[in-house]
Amino acid sequence: MIFAPDSSILVIFCRRPTLGIGKQRIAAMLGPQAALGLSELLLATTLEDARAWPGPVVIAPASIEDCEWARNLLPSVRVIPQSDGNLGTRLSAVDSQLREAGGRRLLYIGSDSPALTSAHLHEAAGALLDRDSVFIPARDGGVTLMGATRPWPELADLPWETAELGRALALRCEEKGFTISVLKESFDIDTREDLADAPQLLCNDARPARVSLVEWIVNAGVPDNPQDAISIVIPVYRDLSALEALLKTIDAMAASVNEVIVVDGEHSDECKELCVLHDCRYLATSPCRGEQLRLGAARAGGEVIWFLHADSAPPLEAPELIRQHIASGYGGGYFQFRFQGTRRWYKQLLECAINFRARAGIPYGDQGLFCERSAYIKAGGFAATPLFEEVSLVHNLRRQVRFASVNAGIGVSPRRWERDGWLRRSIHNRWLAIAFMLGVAPERLVRRYDATRDTGGG
Template sequence: MIVFSRYPEPGVTKTRMIPALGAERAAGLQESLTKRTLAVASEYRSGHSCDLEVRFAGGDSTRMRNAFGTDKEYRSQQGASLGERLIDAFAVAFNEGATRVVVIGSDCPEMDPTILDEAMRALSHADVVLGPAIDGGYYLIGLNANQPGLFQEIDWGGENVFRQTARKAIQLRCKVHCLQTLSDVDYPEDLVVCRHCLDPIDGVLPLTREGLLSVIVPTLNEERCIEQTLSRIVGHPNVEVIVADGGSKDATIEISRRMGAAVVPANPGRGRQMNAGAALASGDALLFLHADTQLPELFHQHLRTTLEQGAVAGAFSLRIDDDRWGLRWIEHGVNFRSRFLGRPYGDQGLFVSARRFFEIGGFPNWPLMEDVELCRRLRKQGTISLVEAAVTTSARRWLRLGILKTTLINQLCIAGFGLGIPPDTLHRWYRSRR
């Protein structure tokens, strides 16, 4: 069993987390994830005849032993690319007499000993075992014989690493066994899985505070409306406001900070941004609010009452800030669907307990339909209630293209999603229509 990891040096490790966490906390995250992975590997080793080795980058063997214990072998990674480093690790292990070798990354907090057991057992009848990651890579690869060709001509770091490796294995006439798909933790939005799998440690992840509501607002160039939205919620007792920004080039970030909101930089895409904001929230309840939507008076009390009455989640009724009669019909349709079908959308201020949100894995990291998918999973657990009090959302998206055309585009997206069209494809089509 070989664990690939890095020495947790601030500013060098988990650099893609630094904008959201800072250098020290990003290094702390690396250390925490590595410790958890090694604990899982050690638990597996305790019941099996298995050597445990750590292949590390950065630091040295002494510092790695001081950080992660002396009960395992430490060797530095050799090679420029990940492919070269894997080739070297497998070659050394097989040359030293190993008959089955499994390499795992240290960025998968969902890993457990049963997965390692399945991987090792599968190598008795399969040549290659792969554990696919949601981001398109893999968190585990196992071999029962050295296969250096498996790691050549792979676009390392891209979203097709798993697919290319599986295709390469077939070309080499290897029998492949695939494990369940799990999450790697590489970007701020991935921290959602850590909130479910890891205890808050060393200040890396926030502690949940009972009675605190976290309002997460995804933004991208929203300087025209963000101040009005934040002015209604910043400063409320027992409410924290987190702006999850996807790379605004205007004054959105400056206005948000001046208003008193915390700003979390995130990869663009509403699902990713809301996950990143939620992962760094301290509230025991989470409310996701679009940047052009204003909450009603007493929103905090409405939310608490709804959750305390047993709903798994909730949303507010919808009001659109324009007097055109066509928009009144849209409001009626949205509120009818939400009340009787339990299908609110993101512009209605979705809210849920933090515990439940993290347990179901948060939003999918999609640019579109992330709210539909979240509500689909929530409805399997209970009722999504509609609050009579209404949020007020901007009419801008209906007025830009016209009420009828905007409604038709929205319904076509819903239908396409129901037919299995990937959200990324729908998003490209949606943007081209707008």
């Protein structure tokens, strides 16, 4: 695979439409079968653009198993499967292979931006004649197209799947000396609002795949999204027995919860099967709790997001308590720390100390943090770190919204204290917190936190 040096290469990052995979916010609203139908129609709009593209086209499917499927999508298409890791890591890997094959002007698009036209693509390619990079912003803060004539700078640590991506991506390129062209904003389809707006935004587009998409959306209808709809996000890593117990508890709340998203750091088939059994959305990413939480929040469809550790035991009335506090004007909050198991005086003493710390400072993730989606986005989301990922988020939420201390306990697993000793574990946790406050990187501290890490808090 060798490219002519003057060619503009269109690279399509896509996932094979599969029932239960992708478009999770839409699936939470319309059901998985409808989400699959939408994914197929959106892919058709992208292929419509690719057929009209005069230069080389490369398809980068999400899995190496889908290479044959990708080759059958278009005649003469070239296929490079995506690697593991977040989108930044995967994009950099594909970019490197294409440049080794002689590619210079590379334009990257996804498969969910039906407003892109041939004119947009040609304008972007033209911009790369005298600029190092080009972007078409998305109205949600991301990008619908990104292109460059040079290898991308480090992308893995950028805030993918958040409203901060577009700005962070442009800033990173500027820091590395890239000249930049930013074209007119477009939109992609990820949320209820995107779906509701699409018929009007595409009403004058006569391209056949766009016409079919608009007809499907109109016929499917877009239901209202209740302002108190709750999405639960659960990061997990090798802790399936605890996760199963939590999902059974959530099943008992079924009428009160709109969506459950499990983000697996191990890419485990057993975890995926457990999610199917309990009708949860399954996502997978690298084993970093901050990245797992960020991904889950980005895919959540509810107006309120509730973050639970896999080994937690929330009260059955928790969703109603969350709704009551949101309706009372709070933008977020947390529950009281309570150890699971038999009550003991030393447990109660430690609970009092932890709950005092939470009121005076930062409640940690094992206390069932929740917040409105808008507040989460404004606060910047979780840090993409394996430990203390919630500190900056909670700090910003406290500054921006009323933050509730819910008068109900959430069960926290005592297994680390029981294993390490109650006093020793408590001192160790405080030492980690002080080290973090003094600037020690979470990536260093996590190695001291637990050699057999799971998702429970401490």
